[in-house]
Amino acid sequence: MSVKDELNLVFREVFKDDSIEVFREMTEIDIDMWDSFSHATLLMSVEDHFDISFASREIMNLPNVGALMDLIERKLAEKPR
Numbered sequence: 001m002s003v004k005d006e007l008n009l010v011f012r013e014v015f016k017d018d019s020i021e022v023f024r025e026m027t028e029i030d031i032d033m034w035d036s037f038s039h040a041t042l043l044m045s046v047e048d049h050f051d052i053s054f055a056s057r058e059i060m061n062l063p064n065v066g067a068l069m070d071l072i073e074r075k076l077a078e079k080p081r
Helices: 003-015 036-050 065-078
Strands: none
């Protein structure tokens, strides 16, 4: 399963909406329920799902879901095997 597909599952779970389809340019404007609380929940859920951790500086200025996908892929590549 691709990072995008797995991230889609996380978004659907966090926002309780099975119709969500993430795309690289997606931002909080695209999901009505995306507020600061759900943003924090989303990032924690992503960390749990992918078994990775984000530093505050890494997530402070993510402009869109594509940047989050890139960060996830980088974190996964850095994980010891």
